[in-house]
Amino acid sequence: MLRRTFLASLAAPCSLLAGEVLAAPMVIERAWFGPADRAHGHDALGIGRYPGRVHAIVRDSGRQHEVHLNLAVNAAFEDGLIRLADLDADGSPQIVLIAATRSAGAAITVLGVERRDGAPVLLERARGPSVGPGRWLNLVGMGDFHGDGKQDVVAVSTPHIGGVLTLYRYQRPHLVPVAHERDVSNHVYGEVEQQLAAVTIRDGRRCVAIPNQRRHRLRFLAPTLRGGWVAVAPDAVFDHPIQSIRLVEGNQLQVQAGTQFRLLR
Secondary structure, three states: OOOEEOOOOOOOOOOOOOOOEEOOOOEEEEEEEOOEEEEOOOOOOOOOEEEOEEEEEEEEOOEEEEEEEEOOOOEEOOOOOOEEEOOOOOOOOEEEEEEEEOOOEEEEEEEEEEEEOOEEEEEEEEEOOOOOOOOOEEEEEEEOOOOOOOOEEEEEEOOOOOOEEEEEEEEOOEEEEEEEEEOOOOOOOOOOOOOOOEEEEEOOEEEEEEEOOOOOEEEEEEEOOOOOEEEEEEEEEOOOOEEEEEEEHHHEEEEEEOOEEEEEO
């Protein structure tokens, strides 16, 4: 967010004063998890322990600062990926990840930076609905699905048991679910691989490439204005379950299914 610094105590109502400076936004340049030192009780990724801290490097007025945020002692980041996205189109990206507690389950959490006492601090900007005790969700990614210049967040709730593809709109301090579709999955329980889906373009339309629940079909889905999803291309069928999806040059998809690698254009 832009902050004006005035060199005089009286400001002209419709013009900038001589010497006024518009400060550049604080920008998160990179982020990483702290040590995986918490026994969370739920183990979607099969690693046993999960981090409770996230660090970031923030550029502010040409200088770099390291900041961090600690979750409450009963929470952990049940996630293995750090994702940066400018959800509010203000020129400064946010950190999007999965935080979870044993009592409430997992929820998408958005972290951002603000200036406190002249220095940047990392804090929670928004949170989506929790999926319930002992339940987890896995992010797909972000994309401008509505053509308004703002990034929406896409995730799959309970990908191991009747996964539900959900599109969330960033309305601080909330992530608001606006579209749902069943029979999808983007994760295998106990596996560290989280990239079994991708945001891509098909027939000029931004969509999600995501396996069905059995992971033998790759679906291409775009959100509708009525809160659902619609297929924008035929399913791609595989003989073995899909194990990973990578977005490569020109919105092509590299899909691994068993020992088979297929490039989808």
